[in-house]
Amino acid sequence: MQTLEQTPEIVAKETVGALRFPAHDVLTLPVQRQWRRYEAERATTLGNGYHTKVDIYFQTADGATKRLYTTVWACDPEYLTLKSGASLPLRAVIGFDFY
Numbered sequence: 755m756q757t758l759e760q761t762p763e764i765v766a767k768e769t770v771g772a773l774r775f776p777a778h779d780v781l782t783l784p785v786q787r788q789w790r791r792y793e794a795e796r797a798t799t800l801g802n803g804y805h806t807k808v809d810i811y812f813q814t815a816d817g818a819t820k821r822l823y824t825t826v827w828a829c830d831p832e833y834l835t836l837k838s839g840a841s842l843p844l845r846a847v848i849g850f851d852f853y
Contacts, residue, residue, distance in 0.1 A: 797810075
C-alpha cells in the first residue's frame with residue numbers, strides 16, 4: 755500500500771475524466787480492498803443522505819498520488835460515481851478522509 759507521506763496534488767472533479775488510471779489495483783491485500791469498499795459505501799451514504807463531501811486519495815497510471823474533494827453519489831464493485839457525473843475506478847483509490 756502506498757503511504758501519503760508526501761502531499762498529494764489536489765485535482766478538480768471536472769478533470770477526472772482526462773486522467774489515466776493504473777490497470778492493476780493499488781491495494782495489494784484483500785483486507786485493504788474490503789476496507790476500501792466499506793469506506794466507498796460509507797462515502798456514498800453520506801453523499802446521498804447528507805450531501806457530505808469527502809477527500810478521495812487515488813493514484814494515476816504514472817504513479818502520482820492525487821486528492822479530490824467531492825461528493826460520492828454512487829459506488830459499485832468497480833467504480834465511484836462523483837457529483838460531477840465522472841467515474842473513478844475503485845482500483846485506483848488508496849483511501850478516504852471523512853469530515
